[in-house]
Amino acid sequence: MKxxxxxxxxxxxxxxxxxxxxxxxxxxxxxxxxxxxxxxxSVFAIAYNxxxxxTGLLSLGHAMFFSVxxxxxxxxxxxxxxxxxxxxxxxxxxxxxxxxxxxxxxLRTSGVAFMIVTLMFSQVFYLGTxxxxxxxxxxxxxxxxxxxxxxxxxxxxxxxSDPSVRYVVAWLLLSLSIIFCxxxxxxxxxxxxxxxxxxxxxxxxxxxxxxxxxxxxxxxSGTLSSISGAAYVLLFAYAGSSFAxxxxxxxxxxxxxxxxxGTVLGPVLGAFLMFFMIDITSxxxxxxxxxxxxILVFLVMYFxxxxxxxxxxxxxxxxx
Amino acid sequence: MDFGPFLLLAxxxxxxxxxxLSLTALGLCLTFGxxxxxxxxxxxxxxxxxxxxxxxxxxxxxxxxxxxxxxxxFLAPCIVGLLALASxxxxxxxxxxxxxxxxxxxxxxxYIIQQTVLMSFGPDAKPVNPPxxxxxxxxxxxxxxxKLFVIGAAxxxxxxxxxxxxxxxxxxxxxxxxxxxxxxxxFGIPIKRVYAYVFAAGAMYAAxxxxxxxxxxxxxxxxxxDPLLMSFIxxxxxxxxxxxxxxxxxxxxxxxxxxxxxxxxxxxxxxxxTLLVALVLVFRPQGLFGVKTx
Numbered sequence: 314m315k316x317x318x319x320x321x322x323x324x325x326x327x328x329x330x331x332x333x334x335x336x337x338x339x340x341x342x343x344x345x346x347x348x349x350x351x352x353x354x355s356v357f358a359i360a361y362n363x364x365x366x367x368t369g370l371l372s373l374g375h376a377m378f379f380s381v382x383x384x385x386x387x388x389x390x391x392x393x394x395x396x397x398x399x400x401x402x403x404x405x406x407x408x409x410x411x412x413x414x415x416x417x418x419x420l421r422t423s424g425v426a427f428m429i430v431t432l433m434f435s436q437v438f439y440l441g442t443x444x445x446x447x448x449x450x451x452x453x454x455x456x457x458x459x460x461x462x463x464x465x466x467x468x469x470x471x472x473x474s475d476p477s478v479r480y481v482v483a484w485l486l487l488s489l490s491i492i493f494c495x496x497x498x499x500x501x502x503x504x505x506x507x508x509x510x511x512x513x514x515x516x517x518x519x520x521x522x523x524x525x526x527x528x529x530x531x532x533x534s535g536t537l538s539s540i541s542g543a544a545y546v547l548l549f550a551y552a553g554s555s556f557a558x559x560x561x562x563x564x565x566x567x568x569x570x571x572x573x574x575g576t577v578l579g580p581v582l583g584a585f586l587m588f589f590m591i592d593i594t595s596x597x598x599x600x601x602x603x604x605x606x607x608i609l610v611f612l613v614m615y616f617x618x619x620x621x622x623x624x625x626x627x628x629x630x631x632x633x
Numbered sequence: 634m635d636f637g638p639f640l641l642l643a644x645x646x647x648x649x650x651x652x653x654l655s656l657t658a659l660g661l662c663l664t665f666g667x668x669x670x671x672x673x674x675x676x677x678x679x680x681x682x683x684x685x686x687x688x689x690x691x692x693x694x695x696x697x698x699x700x701x702x703x704x705x706x707f708l709a710p711c712i713v714g715l716l717a718l719a720s721x722x723x724x725x726x727x728x729x730x731x732x733x734x735x736x737x738x739x740x741x742x743x744y745i746i747q748q749t750v751l752m753s754f755g756p757d758a759k760p761v762n763p764p765x766x767x768x769x770x771x772x773x774x775x776x777x778x779x780k781l782f783v784i785g786a787a788x789x790x791x792x793x794x795x796x797x798x799x800x801x802x803x804x805x806x807x808x809x810x811x812x813x814x815x816x817x818x819x820f821g822i823p824i825k826r827v828y829a830y831v832f833a834a835g836a837m838y839a840a841x842x843x844x845x846x847x848x849x850x851x852x853x854x855x856x857x858x859d860p861l862l863m864s865f866i867x868x869x870x871x872x873x874x875x876x877x878x879x880x881x882x883x884x885x886x887x888x889x890x891x892x893x894x895x896x897x898x899x900x901x902x903x904x905x906x907t908l909l910v911a912l913v914l915v916f917r918p919q920g921l922f923g924v925k926t927x
Binding site for chain 2: 570601
C-alpha cells in the first residue's frame with residue numbers, strides 16, 4: 314500500500330512535468346511567452362516554499378535573493394561581457410554567499426522580528442540598486458543585447474532569444490526544481506525541517522541542531538531564488554530595480570499560500586493561477602493588485618492551507 | 634548661504650520631518666505595544682488621510698482653504714479610524730491576532746486600500762494648498778510659517794497623548810493591557826474593545842500626520858510606503874512598544890534624516906539607517922532604549 318502510494322505520487326509529479334513539456338505544442342502564441350515567464354517565477358516560488366512551507370520561516374525579503382541572481386547575471390553580462398553560462402554559474406555562487414550571510418544574521422531572530430529583518434535587508438538591497446545607478450541604471454534597468462545571450466552546450470549552440478529555446482530552458486529549470494523539492498521533502502532533511510515548523514523546541518530536545526538546519530533551509534531557498542533570478546534576466550534580457558521591491562517577496566508568498574504551503578506542486582499551481590487572474594483583471598483595470606490584496610486576506614482568513622494543502626488534508630494524505 | 638544658517642535650515646526641515654514621523658510612529662507603536670500586532674497597512678492609513686485632505690480641499694475650493702483644512706483635520710482621522718475599526722473587527726479579530734497571519738492579512742489590506750485609491754483618486758500626485766500663508770523672516774532666509782505650525786501641532790498632540798497615557802483611566806487600561814493581557818481581562822477590562830479602539834487610534838494618528846504634511850508634500854497613492862518603513866525603524870530603535878522610546882527615536886531619526894538628506898544623498902541616508910536598524914533588531918532586540926525583559 315505504502316509503495317503503491319509512493320508510486321502514485323511519483324506518477325503525479327512526472328505527469329505535471331510531462332504536461333508542461335507537451336503544453337508548448339498546443340499553447341497559442343500570446344500564452345507561450347507568458348507560460349515561460351510563469352515557469353521561472355514558479356522556480357522562485359518553489360524556493361520560497363522550502364523556507365516558508367516546509368521550515369515555517371516567513372521571509373519578507375526573498376526579492377533580494379531573486380534580484381541578487383538577477384543582477385549578478387545581468388551586470389556581469391552587461392559590463393564584463395561574460396557569456397551566459399559564466400554569468401549563470403557566478404550568480405549561483407553569489408546567491409550562495411548572500412544566503413549564508415543573511416541566514417547567519419537574520420536567524421538570530423525569530424517570528425515577527427525575522428520577517429522585519431529580512432524585509433529591511435531586502436529594502437537596503439533595493440535602495441542599493443537605486444543608489445549605484447551608474448551600474449544598474451536603477452528603475453530604467455539594463456537591457457541585454459541579443460548577442461550576449463547565446464551559449465554553447467555540448468558543441469551545440471543555443472540562442473536564448475529564440476522563444477522555443479527559452480521555453481525548454483525554463484521547463485528544464487522548473488522540472489529540476491520540482492524534482493529537487495520532491496527529493497528534499499521525502500528526505501531526512503525535509504522531515505527535520507517540517508519538525509522545526511511544527512515545534513522547534515521539541516526538535517531541539519530530540520537532539521537536532523535547529524539553527525544549522527534552518528540555516529541550511531535559508532541557503533537552499535536563497536540560492537534557488539538567485540538561480541531563478543539569473544534565469545529570468547538571461548531569458549528575458551531585462552534587469553531593473555522593480556524586481557528588488559517588496560512586491561516580489563510578497564508575490565512569492567502569495568503564490569505559495571494560494572497553491573498550498575508545504576506542498577511540492579502548490580507554489581507552481583499558485584504562480585499559474587495568480588498570473589492568469591492578474592492577466593485577466595489587468596484587462597479591466599490598472600489596479601490589478603487589488604485582486605492580490607483580496608486573495609491574501611481571503612486566504613489567511615478562510616483558506617490558510619491553500620488549494621493543494623486542502624486537497625492533502627481532505628483526500629490525499631500522501632501528497633508531499 | 635553660510636554653514637551656520639544652512640545647518641539651521643536643515644535642522645528646521647529635520648524637525649518638520651520628526652514631527653510627522655513621531656505622530657505616524659506613535660500610532661504604529663501603540664498597536665504593536667498594546668496588541669502585539671505589526672500593522673503593515675499603517676502607511677496606507679496615512680495615505681488615506683492625505684487623500685481625504687485633498688478631497689476636502691478640492692470640494693470646497695481655494696476660497697475656503699482654511700475651512701477645508703479644518704474639516705479635513707477632523708474628518709480624515711474619523712473616516713480612517715472607522716475603516717481601521719472595521720478591518721480590526723472583521724479581519725484581525727477572526728485571526729485571533731496571531732502575528733504571522735495578521736502580517737499577511739495587513740499586507741492584503743494594504744493592497745486593497747492602495748489599489749482602491751488608485752482606481753478612484755488616480756495615479757497622479759495632487760497638491761493641497763496650505764490653509765494660510767505666513768512667512769517668517771530669519772536674517773538669512775525666509776521660512777514657511779505653516780511648517781512651524783506642523784511642529785507645534787505635533788508637540789500639542791504628543792503632549793496630549795502623554796497626558797492620556799500617564800494620567801487618565803483610559804491610559805491606565807491601555808498600559809494594563811500592554812503589560813499583561815490575561816491579568817487585565819481577569820480584572821474586568823474588556824480586552825476586545827480595548828484592542829479595537831487602540832487599532833483605530835493608531836490609524837488615526839497616521840491620518841492626522843498625513844493631513845498635517847500634505848500641504849508640504851503632495852497626495853499620492855503610493856505615498857504610504859516611506860512613512861511605513863520609517864515608522865518601523867523608529868518603533869524598533871525606540872524599543873518595540875515603548876512610547877517614550879519611539880518619540881525620542883522619531884525626533885532623533887527625523888532630525889538626522891532631514892540633515893543627512895540635505896548634505897548627502899537621501900537614498901544613502903535611507904540605506905544606512907535601514908541597515909543599522911536591521912542590525913539593532915538582530916543584536917539588541919529590545920531596542921536601543923528598551924529594557925531587557927524575560
